[in-house]
Amino acid sequence: MRCPFCAHPDSQxxxxxxxxxxxSIRRRRQCEGCGARFSTFERVxxxxxxxxxxxxxxxxxDRTKLERSIAIAARKRPVTSEQIDRLVSSIQRQLETSGESEIDANRVGEMVMDGLQRLDSVAYIRFASVYKDFREAKDFEDFAGSVSEIGKE
Known part of the structure; x- marks a missing residue:
């Protein structure tokens, strides 16, 4: 594994x-060149x-891209990085076990929406505003109203 600090090709x-x-497996590594320590994750x-x-x-x-978009929606919300990682892992596992190698991006967006709806309503609305391409404040108002109605059921 290449060191992220000095780019030395070997680490222990x-x-x-x-x-x-x-x-996944978390591995703590030490660069054989500069001695810096860093973590890597290995997933199936x-x-x-x-x-x-x-x-x-x-x-x-791109798992990282999916993690980043969910993290942006959940920024400054009571959603932990572990919860985000579990959501992304769950989505990835569902996609990989579906038997399909080509996945419609809308399907992934819907899976993220479902997961965020269970985690945090504000993060859910934030993600929806980009995913559903809200154009004006009325779009937020209508969507937020439908979210609060879901919570009352």
């Missing part, structure tokens, strides 16, 4: 342990996934 694993959800990848965008463009599934 000092400690390995499973993450809380058991879906069942298949290569390709995202099919609205315009028909195709790109490889």
């Amino acid at each position: 694993v000092k400690d390995s342990r499973p993450t809380e959800d058991g879906a 990848q069942l298949r290569e996934l390709t995202m099919v965008k609205k315009d028909g463009a195709r790109e490889a599934f």
Whole structure:
């Protein structure tokens, strides 16, 4: 593993342990060049996934991009990084076990919406504002009204 600090090509694993959800392994490494320590995560990848965008463009599934978009929606909310990681792992696992190698980006967006709705209503609305492409304040108002009605059921 290349060192993120000095780019030395070799590092030594000092400690390995499973993450809380058991879906990945956290490894503490030490660079053989500069001695810096850093962590890496190893996850099982069942298949290569390709995202099919609205315009028909195709790109490889990027777990980091998904984590980042959820983290932005959940910024300054009582949602932990572990909860975000579990949500992303759950979505990735569902996609990989679906049997399909090409996934419609809208399907992933809906899966994120479902997960965020259970985690935090504000993060859910924030994500929806980008995903559903809200154009004006009325869009927020209508959507937020439908969210509060769901909570009353």
